[in-house]
Amino acid sequence: xxxxxxxxxxxxxxxxxxxxxxxxxxxxxxxxxxxxxxxxxxxxxxxxxxxxxxxxxxxxxxxxxxxxxxxxxxxxxxxxxxxxxxxxxxxxxxxxxxxxxxxxxxxxxxxxxxxxxxxxxxxxxxxxxxxxxxxxxxxxxxxxxxxxxxxxxxxxxxxxxxxxxxxxxxxxxxxxxxxxxxxxxxxxxxxxxxxxxxxxxxxxxxxxxxxxxxxxxxxxxxxxxxxxxxxxxxxxxxxxxxxxxxxxxxxxxxxxxxxxxxxxxxxxxxxxxxxxxxxxxxxxxxxxxxxxxxxxxxxxxxxxxxxxxxxxxxxxxxxxxxxxxxxxxxxxxxx
Amino acid sequence: xxxxxxxxxxxxxxxxxxxxxxxxxxxxxxxxxxxxxxxxxxxxxxxxxxxxxxxxxxxxxxxxxxxxxxxxxxxxxxxxxxxxxxxxxxxxxxxxxxxxxxxxxxxxxxxxxxxxxxxxxxxxxxxxxxxxxxxxxxxxxxxxxxxxxxxxxxxxxxxxxxxxxxxxxxxxxxxxxxxxxxxxxxxxxxxxxxxxxxxxxxxxxxxxxxxxxxxxxxxxxxxxxxxxxxxxxxxxxxxxxxxxxxxxxxxxxxxxxxxxxxxxxxxxxxxxxxxxxxxxxxxxxxxxxxxxxxxxxxxxxxxxxxxxxxxxxxxxxxxxxxxxxxxxxxxxxxxxxxxxxxxxxxxxxxxxxxxxxxxxxxxxxxxxxxxxxxxxxxxxxxxxxxxxxxxxxxxxxxxxxxxxxxxxxxxxxxxxxxxxxxxxxxxxxxxxxxxxxxxxxxxxxxxxxxxxxxxxxxxxxxxxxxxxxxxxxxxxxxxxxxxxxxxxxxxxxxxxxxxxxxx
Numbered sequence: 001x002x003x004x005x006x007x008x009x010x011x012x013x014x015x016x017x018x019x020x021x022x023x024x025x026x027x028x029x030x031x032x033x034x035x036x037x038x039x040x041x042x043x044x045x046x047x048x049x050x051x052x053x054x055x056x057x058x059x060x061x062x063x064x065x066x067x068x069x070x071x072x073x074x075x076x077x078x079x080x081x082x083x084x085x086x087x088x089x090x091x092x093x094x095x096x097x098x099x100x101x102x103x104x105x106x107x108x109x110x111x112x113x114x115x116x117x118x119x120x121x122x123x124x125x126x127x128x129x130x131x132x133x134x135x136x137x138x139x140x141x142x143x144x145x146x147x148x149x150x151x152x153x154x155x156x157x158x159x160x161x162x163x164x165x166x167x168x169x170x171x172x173x174x175x176x177x178x179x180x181x182x183x184x185x186x187x188x189x190x191x192x193x194x195x196x197x198x199x200x201x202x203x204x205x206x207x208x209x210x211x212x213x214x215x216x217x218x219x220x221x222x223x224x225x226x227x228x229x230x231x232x233x234x235x236x237x238x239x240x241x242x243x244x245x246x247x248x249x250x251x252x253x254x255x256x257x258x259x260x261x262x263x264x265x266x267x268x269x270x271x272x273x274x275x276x277x278x279x280x281x282x283x284x285x286x287x288x289x290x291x292x293x294x295x296x297x298x299x300x301x302x303x304x305x306x307x308x309x310x311x312x313x314x315x316x317x318x319x320x321x322x323x324x325x326x327x328x329x330x331x332x333x334x335x
Numbered sequence: 336x337x338x339x340x341x342x343x344x345x346x347x348x349x350x351x352x353x354x355x356x357x358x359x360x361x362x363x364x365x366x367x368x369x370x371x372x373x374x375x376x377x378x379x380x381x382x383x384x385x386x387x388x389x390x391x392x393x394x395x396x397x398x399x400x401x402x403x404x405x406x407x408x409x410x411x412x413x414x415x416x417x418x419x420x421x422x423x424x425x426x427x428x429x430x431x432x433x434x435x436x437x438x439x440x441x442x443x444x445x446x447x448x449x450x451x452x453x454x455x456x457x458x459x460x461x462x463x464x465x466x467x468x469x470x471x472x473x474x475x476x477x478x479x480x481x482x483x484x485x486x487x488x489x490x491x492x493x494x495x496x497x498x499x500x501x502x503x504x505x506x507x508x509x510x511x512x513x514x515x516x517x518x519x520x521x522x523x524x525x526x527x528x529x530x531x532x533x534x535x536x537x538x539x540x541x542x543x544x545x546x547x548x549x550x551x552x553x554x555x556x557x558x559x560x561x562x563x564x565x566x567x568x569x570x571x572x573x574x575x576x577x578x579x580x581x582x583x584x585x586x587x588x589x590x591x592x593x594x595x596x597x598x599x600x601x602x603x604x605x606x607x608x609x610x611x612x613x614x615x616x617x618x619x620x621x622x623x624x625x626x627x628x629x630x631x632x633x634x635x636x637x638x639x640x641x642x643x644x645x646x647x648x649x650x651x652x653x654x655x656x657x658x659x660x661x662x663x664x665x666x667x668x669x670x671x672x673x674x675x676x677x678x679x680x681x682x683x684x685x686x687x688x689x690x691x692x693x694x695x696x697x698x699x700x701x702x703x704x705x706x707x708x709x710x711x712x713x714x715x716x717x718x719x720x721x722x723x724x725x726x727x728x729x730x731x732x733x734x735x736x737x738x739x740x741x742x743x744x745x746x747x748x749x750x751x752x753x754x755x756x757x758x759x760x761x762x763x764x765x766x767x768x769x770x771x772x773x774x775x776x777x778x779x780x781x782x783x784x785x786x787x788x789x790x791x792x793x794x795x796x797x798x799x800x801x802x803x804x805x806x807x808x809x810x811x812x813x814x815x816x817x818x819x820x821x822x823x824x825x826x827x828x829x830x831x832x833x834x835x836x837x838x
Contacts, residue, residue: 195697196690199679203687206678213635213667213674214741215659215691274678 020268020280023316024287031290034297041173047289052177053078053243055285056236058260058267059188060229062281065264066192067225068205068273069117069124073109074233074260076135078253081105081237083139086151086247093157095166102241103234109135110230111223118222132257139249151247167242177239184235185282191228192278201225205273262309263288266316287312338363338398338496338527339384345392346379353379356393357553359546361496366518366528368542368559372571376551377531381498385417386410398495416489417498422481426474430484431456433473434491459491463517479510486517497521498529503537504622515541533620535564535827549573564827565818572788572817581768581793582812583776587612590647591780592632592749597641599652601627602804604641609782611748614775616791616815617784619801619824625784626668628801629751633665634658645749659692664747666738668754668784674738675726682708682722684737689744711740716766732763739770749780756790768793788817802826 032039057074064071081102089098116127143151153160166176192198200221203211212218267284269276291312295305339361346354354376361367371377382388386405395402397413424433435452442448456469465483482502489497503511518528518541532538539559547554547570554570588611597605602624609615617625631638637652645661667673676684685708708722715736719729726737756764771781771794785791791798798815800807800823807823
């Protein structure tokens with residue numbers, strides 16, 4: 001009896017901690033069935049490859065949501081940072097410099113959000129709603145004032161080819177983008193689970209007052225979280241440029257705030273903060289990428305895409321809340 | 336004529352008897368003071384009358400009618416108005432909207448008849464002599480006016496009996512006089528009041544009769560004119576409290592914490608000197624300022640005037656982190672809101688304060704931390720299985736020990752404990768007293784802020800009694816008796832002095 005209880009408790013704790021992987025695997029199986037024989041190493045590798053940009057953005061979003069805040073401006077940030085990075089590359093023909101610039105711009109934009117939210121103590125929802133409007137419009141204005149219709153990498157430059165390789169080539173069948181994603185995920189997982197800063201983020205999201213009375217500098221922690229999200233934003237924007245070769249402020253990064261939030265939530269991070277795992281975010285994002293592929297494989301109208309994504313999101317949340325729901329039902333019955 | 340007669344009221348919570356056959360009555364047109372220490376059963380009795388709790392035994396007769404089962408609604412309809420200690424007004428609505436909430440006057444087209452509601456509000460305020468504009472936002476009113484609005488709300492409901500639960504906590508002397516004026520006028524109109532307060536001068540000013548409860552039992556009842564504040568205090572506290580000895584005399588060191596005229600929000604002009612290895616008790620009524628003073632020493636709230644010296648060095652009105660670097664720690668009151676990080680494990684809860692001091696080394700060495708945690712766990716006798724369990728899975732007493740471990744883990748030398756035994760069982764309380772003694776023996780300086788005087792008697796070398804934000808007295812260990820402290824904390828000694836002058 002006791003053994004049985006122990007086993008049940010173990011299953012429950014594994015489910016509780018790793019349900020994001022199970023959701024991911026379930027969606028993956030559906031994809032493999034639909035695809036039957038046609039699945040190759042390349043199709044499999046395309047899942048993380050197509051999740052790299054949104055995945056890295058979602059990692060930053062995950063950190064922000066862990067503190068109990070939110071960032072609606074990530075899609076617009078991608079358009080602005082990406083667009084300006086294209087300009088820097090076209091003017092310098094220097095990959096390293098373009099990368100550093102992208103990260104620097106990400107930090108600046110993160111700092112603006114962070115200072116307004118952490119130090120001035122404005123609500124994150126409003127601040128990032130405002131910057132969401134501003135950043136995309138700035139990207140469009142700069143483009144327009146140069147009489148361009150799109151930010152396009154200059155293919156005539158000598159460094160264009162190596163940049164394209166970063167964004168599109170593979171090493172031993174593993175796309176370079178995926179290698180970069182793995183490194184970033186490893187760093188972020190370490191940061192969130194094994195450093196004092198990571199614990200501070202969780203403490204802040206779980207009980208801000210208690211965190212403050214424990215000596216944690218709540219304001220600075222908030223600022224720092226947005227700056228880290230900015231660094232990730234810079235990396236993601238650079239990879240987007242390397243992958244796509246151009247940035248269209250009207251469409252690039254559109255709805256990315258929603259997709260990244262959805263990835264975070266499917267990854268098992270609580271919207272009220274303090275609870276969840278950064279690792280889950282990657283699986284949450286990849287789950288969404290597979291849904292895209294399923295829709296393509298089935299030859300469905302792409303317009304139905306968001307309907308299915310929304311439904312999967314609701315389903316995933318319902319599954320995660322299952323223990324809480326059954327507990328409530330049980331309580332209602334005994335009461 | 337009796338308006339209320341409660342007979343043999345019994346109430347049990349989870350098998351624990353909190354009211355044992357208590358009888359209580361109120362005459363028409365009187366102010367009746369209901370007295371007792373914290374936990375004596377006053378609130379439970381009033382919550383039964385107001386329909387918040389259901390009684391397990393006894394009868395309630397109001398205006399000559401038996402009330403079988405009381406609900407909040409039926410109490411309201413019968414004419415019992417409960418003015419709660421916490422303000423129940425809605426800040427984002429106007430005064431008249433609050434007054435008429437859920438009782439709105441409607442016009443022909445089921446629309447709100449605002450003009451009529453404003454007119455009636457104004458009439459009510461005129462009658463009460465309250466200068467509140469019915470169209471003001473409630474959020475813009477000061478606390479005392481909100482309190483008066485709360486009372487006006489009860490009056491508006493045409494109540495016959497008012498329960499005022501510590502109504503003066505938020506008011507200054509002038510406002511208290513004003514409130515008492517209103518109470519007297521209404522008493523003249525035949526309304527009755529049950530008045531709950533810990534402040535002796537107020538009770539002796541306004542009340543006609545009193546009833547004293549202690550530990551859930553009826554102790555005595557009578558006319559205020561026939562009793563003295565000392566006698567009231569003696570009966571509230573009771574005699575024959577057995578003092579389990581955990582105290583040991585120790586040699587104290589040099590002054591480690593010095594306050595000179597320290598002033599801030601809620602406390603003023605506090606001058607104190609605390610020695611190394613000393614255990615100092617802070618006490619006073621709720622809102623007397625001792626908790627705020629502690630928070631100011633810890634840097635959680637600012638002080639506006641005066642000097643604070645730690646280890647002989649002056650400290651600016653600063654930040655928590657700076658206080659922690661000076662080896663000051665504070666176990667905050669209200670464990671759930673201020674201390675517990677519910678989504679974190681026992682280990683993480685033990686380390687979250689230490690991490691801010693050792694932030695220069697960002698990597699967490701789990702093995703080292705677990706070893707230290709196990710030591711603290713053993714020392715504090717924390718009953719828990721794995722260090723990976725969530726803190727919320729523990730009982731209140733064990734949670735508090737984990738929070739204590741959090742602060743001992745910072746190697747603090749000065750421990751400020753704000754209401755450390757709040758909501759924990761007797762066994763854990765005794766353990767915490769013992770621990771305080773042991774820490775002091777090991778040379779730590781401990782300040783304990785508590786409303787429970789027996790706790791201070793158990794451990795303290797000296798006791799500081801606060802009243803209205805100021806230090807009323809500093810008592811040596813031999814002078815700490817419950818009666819003496821209560822007299823000082825309720826400022827009952829002031830009345831005696833006044834009476835003495837009049838004679």
